[in-house]
Amino acid sequence: xKLKGKVFKxxxxxxxxxxxxxxxxxxxxxxxxxxxxxxxxxxxFVKKVRPGDIIMATTNFGCGSSREHAPLAIKASGVxxxxxxxxxxxxxxxxxxxxxxxxxxxxxxENTSSGDVLEVDLEKGKIRNLSSGKTFTAxxxxxxxxxxxxxxxxxxxxxxxxxxx
Amino acid sequence: xxxxxxxxxxxxxxxxxxxxxxISAAVDMVLSNDITAxxxxxxxxxxxxxxxxxxxxxxxxxxxxxxxxxxxxxxxxKQMREFCLEQGVKFxxxxxxxxxxxxxxxQGLVLPGDVVIGADSHSCTYGALxxxxxxxxxxxxxxxxxxxxxWMKVPPxxxxxxxxxxxxxxxxxxxILYTIGxxxxxxxxxxxxxxxxxxxxxxxxxxxxTMANMAIEAGGKAGLxxxxxxxxxxxxxxxxxxxxxxxxxxxxxxxxxxxxxxTSIEPQVSLPHSPxxxxxxxxxxxxxxxxxxxxSCTNGRIEDLRLAAQxxxxxxxxxxxRCIIIPGTQQVYLEALNEGLIEIFIRAGxxxxxxxxxxxxxxxxxxxxxxxxxxxxxxxxxxxxxxxTKSEVYLANPAVAAASAVxxxxxxxxxxxx
Numbered sequence: 168x169k170l171k172g173k174v175f176k177x178x179x180x181x182x183x184x185x186x187x188x189x190x191x192x193x194x195x196x197x198x199x200x201x202x203x204x205x206x207x208x209x210x211x212f213v214k215k216v217r218p219g220d221i222i223m224a225t226t227n228f229g230c231g232s233s234r235e236h237a238p239l240a241i242k243a244s245g246v247x248x249x250x251x252x253x254x255x256x257x258x259x260x261x262x263x264x265x266x267x268x269x270x271x272x273x274x275x276x277e278n279t280s281s282g283d284v285l286e287v288d289l290e291k292g293k294i295r296n297l298s299s300g301k302t303f304t305a306x307x308x309x310x311x312x313x314x315x316x317x318x319x320x321x322x323x324x325x326x327x328x329x330x331x332x
Numbered sequence: 333x334x335x336x337x338x339x340x341x342x343x344x345x346x347x348x349x350x351x352x353x354x355i356s357a358a359v360d361m362v363l364s365n366d367i368t369a370x371x372x373x374x375x376x377x378x379x380x381x382x383x384x385x386x387x388x389x390x391x392x393x394x395x396x397x398x399x400x401x402x403x404x405x406x407x408x409x410k411q412m413r414e415f416c417l418e419q420g421v422k423f424x425x426x427x428x429x430x431x432x433x434x435x436x437x438x439q440g441l442v443l444p445g446d447v448v449i450g451a452d453s454h455s456c457t458y459g460a461l462x463x464x465x466x467x468x469x470x471x472x473x474x475x476x477x478x479x480x481x482x483w484m485k486v487p488p489x490x491x492x493x494x495x496x497x498x499x500x501x502x503x504x505x506x507x508i509l510y511t512i513g514x515x516x517x518x519x520x521x522x523x524x525x526x527x528x529x530x531x532x533x534x535x536x537x538x539x540x541x542t543m544a545n546m547a548i549e550a551g552g553k554a555g556l557x558x559x560x561x562x563x564x565x566x567x568x569x570x571x572x573x574x575x576x577x578x579x580x581x582x583x584x585x586x587x588x589x590x591x592x593x594x595t596s597i598e599p600q601v602s603l604p605h606s607p608x609x610x611x612x613x614x615x616x617x618x619x620x621x622x623x624x625x626x627x628s629c630t631n632g633r634i635e636d637l638r639l640a641a642q643x644x645x646x647x648x649x650x651x652x653x654r655c656i657i658i659p660g661t662q663q664v665y666l667e668a669l670n671e672g673l674i675e676i677f678i679r680a681g682x683x684x685x686x687x688x689x690x691x692x693x694x695x696x697x698x699x700x701x702x703x704x705x706x707x708x709x710x711x712x713x714x715x716x717x718x719x720x721t722k723s724e725v726y727l728a729n730p731a732v733a734a735a736s737a738v739x740x741x742x743x744x745x746x747x748x749x750x
Contacts, residue, residue: 180517180606184714189693192367193397193404195374207716227518227551231712232693233453235371235469256522256553257453261469311354311483322378325475329379 168289170247170268171297172219176281181208181224182231183258187240189232200236201243218245221285223276225251229258238262248287250275250294250305263312264321270294275303334489334584335556336524339464342578343447351488351587359389360446360463362476365432366394366405368451368469369412375474385480387420391441393432394425396689401696430661430687433457433545433629438661440570444559444577449473449482454629454711456547460540461567462559462577464524467548487524487553488587494529496595501745503639504539505631505709505729507531508546509600513610515590521551523587526580528558531594537566538635545630546711549607601707601742602727605715613732613744623654623706624737625718626730627685628692631709632660634667636730641673643734643745649681650740656698658685682737694719707736 185208187200194200205212205222222241228251229237238261241249248268262269268289275294279285283298292305308316318324333341337349344355364372369392376384384390392412397405409425416423424435433454436442442458448465449455451473458465468482476482494507512519525547532540540557547555557563559577567575598612626632626640637659649655657677659665665687668674677684691698692710700706700719705726708718713725726742735745 182712182714184693184712184717188716189367189396189695192693193402193408195371195408207721227521230517230551231453231548231714233451233455233467233469234367235451235471236367239371253518253521255518255551257467257469257548260472264469264471309354309485321471321475322375325479326378326380329381329479 170219170287170289172221172247172285173217174221174223174279174281174283174285175209175212175216176223176279177208179225180227180230183229183234183237184231186229186237187234192234192236195236197239197243200240204240204244213244216244216246219247220245222246222249223251223279225276226253228254230255233257235261235265238265238267242267252276263315266320270305272303272305334580334586335526335558335578336464336487336489336554338578338580339445339447340484340486349486351486353486355484355486356481357447357484358481359449359476361442361448362390362473363432363436363448363450363452363455364392364470364473365396365452366398366408366412367396368473370408371470372451372473372477373411373415375471376477379474379478381478384419384421384477389480390421390477391436392416392421392423393429393435395429395431395687396693397695398429398688399426399686428662430664431629431632431689434632434660434664437461437541438570438663440567440572443567443571443573443575444563445575449476453548454545456552456555457541457545457629459544459547459554459556460537461563462557464554464556466554487522489524489526490520491526491528491586491589493589493591494531494594495591496531496593498531498534498594499597501599501731502597503729504535504542506597506600507594508543509602509607509610509727510597512546512550512607513600515550517549517606517608518551520547523552525550525552525555527555532557533560536635537562538633541633542630546607549711599729599732599744601732602713604713604724604726607711607713607727613742616742619726619742620705621653621707621736621741622704623656623698623700624733625656625691625698625706625708625710626733627658627660628689628710629660630711631730632658632664634664636709637664637668637673639730640734641676643731643748644680644682644738645676647680647738647748649737653737653740654698655682655737656685656691657682658690659687661687691718693717707733707742709733
């Protein structure tokens with residue numbers, strides 16, 4: 168799958184409290200959560216983001232609470248993938264489980280500015296910065312994770328597993 | 333194998349596991365709360381199943397936004413209540429509930445050697461009992477509720493050795509804030525933390541729960557302690573089922589071994605907006621506060637309340653400071669009542685609340701306005717964590733929080749106990 172979008176770039180340790188503040192966790196509908204995505208780190212994000220856009224950050228993106236509302240809010244806001252140096256582990260699991268693509272690629276993050284337009288080939292892990300012409304390759308997923316992603320997330324993977332037992 | 337590997341191997345039906353290996357682990361307890369359960373319940377039914385794998389291995393606790401703070405929160409608690417009734421799953425409702433990570437160990441629902449997963453990042457708390465416990469999201473929990481197992485990548489383990497004796501007013505909270513200050517908020521990313529050393533042997537169970545609780549704040553997948561006499565004594569009257577005690581092998585392999593001498597460690601304060609901004613309390617000067625919160629899954633246990641009472645006795649909360657004290661469970665509340673702690677708190681001018689996570693995550697019972705500062709025994713001081721994005725949270729132990737409430741500014745307990 169090819170994705171294309173404009174970059175919103177942030178720094179290190181972007182936590183789930185700023186991705187979706189707890190004051191909005193009294194509901195869990197993705198569309199409702201998306202209205203407040205990234206609100207406490209970038210109050211204008213929701214106004215500016217367009218379908219396909221890409222979030223970039225440095226290390227430990229998604230640290231903090233286990234709230235699955237965080238990747239749900241990002242995905243429902245229209246963001247097509249998140250590219251970072253590294254991800255916090257619960258956020259990583261949650262994003263894969265709900266089908267928000269994540270890519271680990273420090274090179275792409277270091278050589279991209281907010282507002283650049285990227286084209287991403289998810290299967291190949293290729294990231295192309297259309298603004299600068301540079302290309303990068305993300306860290307490949309372990310085989311098991313690739314299968315989860317190919318099956319469409321953990322629920323679909325488990326449905327199939329349960330159907331075979 | 334080290335402690336984490338031993339427990340995971342046993343739960344994956346393998347003789348051995350190694351870091352990086354993907355396994356399917358059988359789970360002994362699956363937890364969710366009023367924020368994470370609604371999504372888990374929805375995903376559970378999407379799996380095409382109708383019954384949970386074993387109702388006795390699942391528990392739901394309404395603790396974050398209860399007693400219901402608003403109508404949407406009430407709807408979320410209602411969903412849990414109905415699901416638990418239908419499935420025969422234990423539900424801790426208002427009147428019986430406590431903060432999940434104080435409650436589950438207290439009720440004997442998590443035991444040594446268990447694999448526990450919870451849809452709450454502080455599920456790592458149960459590592460204090462020698463269990464492998466880790467936080468996950470709602471979808472993972474939904475799958476575990478249906479199948480009784482969960483996929484995991486075996487983490488590398490970092491061994492921490494704490495030498496020496498703990499100083500006055502220094503406890504588990506200070507050791508873990510100090511550690512996070514040293515290694516950073518991703519210093520143990522994806523790793524298990526194994527806490528050892530003579531200072532740990534001396535630490536109470538309550539102090540160990542506090543340390544294990546904050547393993548996640550260093551990015552850790554789990555924070556484990558060895559089972560000793562203190563652990564055995566703690567679980568003796570609580571355990572209602574069999575459990576196994578695992579010990580690391582003598583030749584266990586660790587990704588890293590980090591050693592600290594705790595002798596000179598002072599009470600720690602983590603400045604806004606990261607738990608890794610830890611400083612000795614003596615270096616935190618002229619920080620006036622508007623609120624002090626004592627409680628939470630980190631420091632809402634009886635020992636924490638005793639420390640707070642020791643400081644607040646014969647003192648008054650400073651004019652202009654709101655001091656909010658929240659016992660972690662009904663049992664902790666009762667103990668505090670019987671020991672006379674609640675009277676000390678009320679006479680000092682503090683507000684005492686029924687158990688709830690409430691203010692820790694800016695939910696209710698003590699949300700901050702713009703420009704306000706709070707010293708808190710909770711676990712996170714991120715931007716906007718307790719309310720306004722213009723507010724500030726300083727993390728500390730219960731004695732420091734109580735002393736600060738009296739002084740009106742962040743101080744060492746020695747300052748008010750002179």
